[in-house]
Amino acid sequence: MLEVTQLTKTYGHGPSAVHAVGNLSFRVEPGEFVCIVGQSGCGKTTLLKCLCGLIPATSGTAVLQGRVIDRPPDKLALVFQEYSRSLLPWMTVRGNITLPLRSKGIDSTRRDELAEQALTAVGLVGSFDRYPWQLSGGMQQRVAIARALAYQPEILLMDEPFASVDAQTRADLEDLVLRVRDEFDVTVLFVTHDIDEAIYLSDRVIVLTPPPTRVREVVDVDLPRPRDQIATKGLPAFTRLRAHVFELIKRPADSAGDELSEQHTT
Amino acid sequence: MTTAVGAGPVLGADDRGGERLWWLPWLTVLAVLAALEALSRSGAIPEDYLPAVTTVLAALVAELRDPTFWLRVWETLQAWGLGLAVAVVAGIPLGLAIGSNRLAYRAVRVLIEFPRPIPPVAVLPLAVLLFGTGVEMKVYLVAFAAFFPLLFQALYGVQDLDPVARDTARAYGLGPIARFVWVAVPSAMPYVATGLRLSAAIALIVTIATEIVVGSSGLGYAINEVRYANDIALMYGIIVVTGVLGLVIAIMFRRLERRVLHWHASQRQELPA
Amino acid sequence: MTRRLRAIGLESALPVMLVVVWWVASADSESVYFPPLREIVATFADVWLFDRVASDLIPSLVRFTAGFVVAVASGVGLGLLIGLSPLLRRATDPLVDFLRTLPKPAIIPPAILFLGAGASMKVFIIAFGAIWPVLLNTVDGVRGVDADTLDMARVYGLRRGERIRRVVLPAATPQIFAGARLALSIALILMVVSEMVASTNGLGYFVLLSQQTFAIPEMWSGILLLGLVGYLFNGIFVLAERRALRWHRGWRAAALGQAVDTGAAPARPKNIIPQAADT
Numbered sequence: 001m002l003e004v005t006q007l008t009k010t011y012g013h014g015p016s017a018v019h020a021v022g023n024l025s026f027r028v029e030p031g032e033f034v035c036i037v038g039q040s041g042c043g044k045t046t047l048l049k050c051l052c053g054l055i056p057a058t059s060g061t062a063v064l065q066g067r068v069i070d071r072p073p074d075k076l077a078l079v080f081q082e083y084s085r086s087l088l089p090w091m092t093v094r095g096n097i098t099l100p101l102r103s104k105g106i107d108s109t110r111r112d113e114l115a116e117q118a119l120t121a122v123g124l125v126g127s128f129d130r131y132p133w134q135l136s137g138g139m140q141q142r143v144a145i146a147r148a149l150a151y152q153p154e155i156l157l158m159d160e161p162f163a164s165v166d167a168q169t170r171a172d173l174e175d176l177v178l179r180v181r182d183e184f185d186v187t188v189l190f191v192t193h194d195i196d197e198a199i200y201l202s203d204r205v206i207v208l209t210p211p212p213t214r215v216r217e218v219v220d221v222d223l224p225r226p227r228d229q230i231a232t233k234g235l236p237a238f239t240r241l242r243a244h245v246f247e248l249i250k251r252p253a254d255s256a257g258d259e260l261s262e263q264h265t266t
Numbered sequence: 267m268t269t270a271v272g273a274g275p276v277l278g279a280d281d282r283g284g285e286r287l288w289w290l291p292w293l294t295v296l297a298v299l300a301a302l303e304a305l306s307r308s309g310a311i312p313e314d315y316l317p318a319v320t321t322v323l324a325a326l327v328a329e330l331r332d333p334t335f336w337l338r339v340w341e342t343l344q345a346w347g348l349g350l351a352v353a354v355v356a357g358i359p360l361g362l363a364i365g366s367n368r369l370a371y372r373a374v375r376v377l378i379e380f381p382r383p384i385p386p387v388a389v390l391p392l393a394v395l396l397f398g399t400g401v402e403m404k405v406y407l408v409a410f411a412a413f414f415p416l417l418f419q420a421l422y423g424v425q426d427l428d429p430v431a432r433d434t435a436r437a438y439g440l441g442p443i444a445r446f447v448w449v450a451v452p453s454a455m456p457y458v459a460t461g462l463r464l465s466a467a468i469a470l471i472v473t474i475a476t477e478i479v480v481g482s483s484g485l486g487y488a489i490n491e492v493r494y495a496n497d498i499a500l501m502y503g504i505i506v507v508t509g510v511l512g513l514v515i516a517i518m519f520r521r522l523e524r525r526v527l528h529w530h531a532s533q534r535q536e537l538p539a
Numbered sequence: 540m541t542r543r544l545r546a547i548g549l550e551s552a553l554p555v556m557l558v559v560v561w562w563v564a565s566a567d568s569e570s571v572y573f574p575p576l577r578e579i580v581a582t583f584a585d586v587w588l589f590d591r592v593a594s595d596l597i598p599s600l601v602r603f604t605a606g607f608v609v610a611v612a613s614g615v616g617l618g619l620l621i622g623l624s625p626l627l628r629r630a631t632d633p634l635v636d637f638l639r640t641l642p643k644p645a646i647i648p649p650a651i652l653f654l655g656a657g658a659s660m661k662v663f664i665i666a667f668g669a670i671w672p673v674l675l676n677t678v679d680g681v682r683g684v685d686a687d688t689l690d691m692a693r694v695y696g697l698r699r700g701e702r703i704r705r706v707v708l709p710a711a712t713p714q715i716f717a718g719a720r721l722a723l724s725i726a727l728i729l730m731v732v733s734e735m736v737a738s739t740n741g742l743g744y745f746v747l748l749s750q751q752t753f754a755i756p757e758m759w760s761g762i763l764l765l766g767l768v769g770y771l772f773n774g775i776f777v778l779a780e781r782r783a784l785r786w787h788r789g790w791r792a793a794a795l796g797q798a799v800d801t802g803a804a805p806a807r808p809k810n811i812i813p814q815a816a817d818t
Contacts, residue, residue: 049690052690052693052694053694054690054693054694072693072694072695072696074696076694077694077695078690078691078694078695080687080690080691082687084794085685085687085688085691086687086688086690086691088688088705088706088709088710089786089787089789089790090709090710090712090786090787091705091709099695099697099701099705100695100696100697102701103695103696103697103698103701104696131786131789131790133786133789133790133792133793133794134789134793147695151695287626287629290626290629290630291629291630291631291632291633291634292633293630294630294631294633294634295633295634298634315649315652315653316649369549372546372549372550373549373550373552373553374553375550376550376551376553376554377553377554377557380554380766380770381766382773383724383727383766383769383770383772383773384765384766384769384770385724385727385728385730385731385765385769386728387728387731387732387735387743388731388742388743388746388761388762388765388766388769389762390731390735390746390747391746391747391749391750391751391758391762392572392750392758392759392762394750395572395750395755395758396572411728464721467640468724468725468728470642471642471643471644471725471728472728473642474642474644474645475642475644475728475732478644478645478647478648478732478736479732479735479736479747485645486644486645489645489648490648493648498652501648501649502649504645505641505645505646505648505649508641508642508645509637509638509640509641509642509645511642512640512641512642513636513637513640513641515640516636516639516640
């Protein structure tokens with residue numbers, strides 16, 4: 001599905017250069033739910049921008065379904081952390097969801113159909129003609145998710161999507177994402193700095209090092225599905241995984257483990 | 267709108283190289299001047315409509331030696347400065363006072379909103395009747411024009427006071443007068459600075475307009491004078507002088523505004539140009 | 540309801556009182572310059588209902604509208620172009636700075652040289668004076684569009700034209716309106732001035748001619764009408780702004796954590812004023 005090979009991103013030149021991403025390799029298989037965790041400032045956002053084709057990588061490649069990503073791919077949708085900036089305040093919920101579909105050349109009846117389907121999936125059918133700023137933060141992020149779903153992506157990228165909502169809403173949104181990914185049969189690459197969230201949601205967790213960012217380890221999450229906020233998080237396996245990932249993140253930058261990851265990623 | 271730091275490039279455009287291209291603005295200016303020169307020299311535009319740039323410059327340089335020219339500059343600056351000063355002295359305190367009292371604001375709101383959209387030059391004939399065509403008339407009109415932006419900016423500035431700052435001041439036991447002097451007035455300053463910049467520009471527009479319509483002094487009158495004497499080159503030269511005046515005034519007041527905004531949170535990030 | 544009535548009473552008390560005072564105090568006025576208000580009102584009805592409407596009022600309104608529309612349209616167009624291209628912005632910087640700070644009445648004489656004393660000269664002067672605040676604020680607004688918003692537009696495959704029309708331009712509208720508001724008052728000034736300098740009709744011409752022929756009540760009626768015209772244009776502008784920026788008020792209110800009420804008018808659009816970039 002998505003294959004990232006020795007991707008690096010460096011800003012600037014010479015001694016003042018900033019190595020945001022240093023030699024990153026991993027794969028995401030079709031239908032997988034993969035989380036990327038790392039401390040804040042470890043180049044997660046830069047990585048996502050490269051994967052979205054917004055900025056070019058300095059070296060290495062990212063390949064989506066056999067095509068090198070050099071511009072925003074058609075089959076990729078992104079959910080931003082800042083819903084208040086990614087939703088256009090001058091458009092209604094309907095306008096926001098259908099705007100990308102218009103560019104795809106989809107006719108207006110089909111656009112409305114897709115939008116309604118997506119909005120139903122996130123539980124906001126009644127909000128078609130409201131403006132984003134009339135909705136709560138959690139509802140706005142639902143609209144952003146609906147926009148991504150209506151775009152019919154094969155892969156959904158999510159950049160710390162729940163970092164700006166309160167804890168209860170966050171749990172609801174996590175379950176919502178798990179539900180819609182089954183319903184829409186979409187691969188998800190989810191970036192977060194919350195270890196619990198990463199383990200709860202994913203099939204695999206990719207743990208990153210501080211910059212220059214590499215893969216420290218890929219952790220398989222073999223918790224049973226469907227997941228449940230209370231039952232799953234109460235499992236001993238969950239606790240064990242959490243301790244393991246926590247330890248990986250806290251480990252100093254230049255210790256062993258970087259080599260290990262190469263084996264896991266293949 | 268919340269603005270990203272530096273309000274950067276749009277649509278993937280790249281802002282780098284700004285430093286490397288320091289010569290680009292001057293190249294444009296040179297190109298425009300060269301084009302104007304060519305248009306005139308080639309006869310594409312008749313010389314009695316638009317003389318060559320070099321001719322205009324020569325006429326202007328010769329004029330700079332004439333004391334009458336400097337008198338005209340002084341007359342314009344005098345009317346502009348006095349008018350602006352009157353507006354500042356009247357408009358800012360009045361705006362601050364009205365803005366800090368809800369009842370006062372409600373009582374005079376309609377009264378001060380009503381004359382605002384009246385174009386200030388509309389009362390020019392009246393001003394001529396009352397004050398003649400001398401400097402008093404100009405000062406009166408300029409003050410009238412510059413008064414409203416200052417009044418409203420001062421008023422809005424006081425009203426836009428951060429409630430947290432006000433409550434803090436109250437919690438620390440500052441009385442109403444102390445609060446007005448130490449909290450309301452300083453926080454209104456950025457608005458006042460913006461008002462000053464707008465007023466200064468409008469004041470110059472009105473000064474020149476008045477001089478052109480009922481000319482007896484100033485650069486506006488000088489433009490008319492040389493035009494009737496058919497010295498078209500010098501006419502353009504004096505227009506350039508008014509432009510330089512406008513530019514200098516704009517830069518001065520923008521600097522002042524930036525200084526005042528410096529400590530103010532609403533200051534927008536600007537990259538060094 | 541009673542509170543509303545009281546508020547209206549409070550707000551209109553002073554203006555009504557002033558008009559009454561003016562009426563009473565000027566009733567027996569012998570002053571040539573300050574005729575009784577009664578006389579001014581009578582003259583106003585005489586002159587403007589509807590003797591000189593076609594000859595002076597309509598030409599003024601047409602010139603103003605034409606000049607203002609040209610200024611806004613070309614200001615937004617050029618502003619978009621310059622705002623989207625850092626290179627172009629850099630190249631045009633000193634030129635724009637000079638032209639926008641040039642006191643516009645100064646170019647009336649050369650405009651007469653090129654265009655004569657007719658309507659086209661006045662439209663040109665109005666447009667040339669009013670374009671700058673619109674242009675500069677458009678540039679500012681375009682540059683200020685949020686980076687995340689633009690990233691969103693690109694990730695979701697919006698084509699360049701669509702990004703400009705549906706994302707960049709709407710995001711810049713609050714700034715554009717702030718510029719247009721300033722442009723409006725400058726356009727009014729230039730309409731009057733250009734009619735005073737060289738014209739055979741129009742409100743500016745009428746007022747100045749009345750003064751020069753010592754037709755003082757006529758002059759007053761003209762000034763009064765100019766005030767009304769200014770008021771009218773301002774009113775239309777505010778209505779248009781309210782309509783176009785309804786989303787912006789709601790968005791701002793929500794961002795400031797206030798109750799959102801899309802139906803009601805805001806206290807006042809004060810956020811508009813300090814934003815004006817420059818004249």
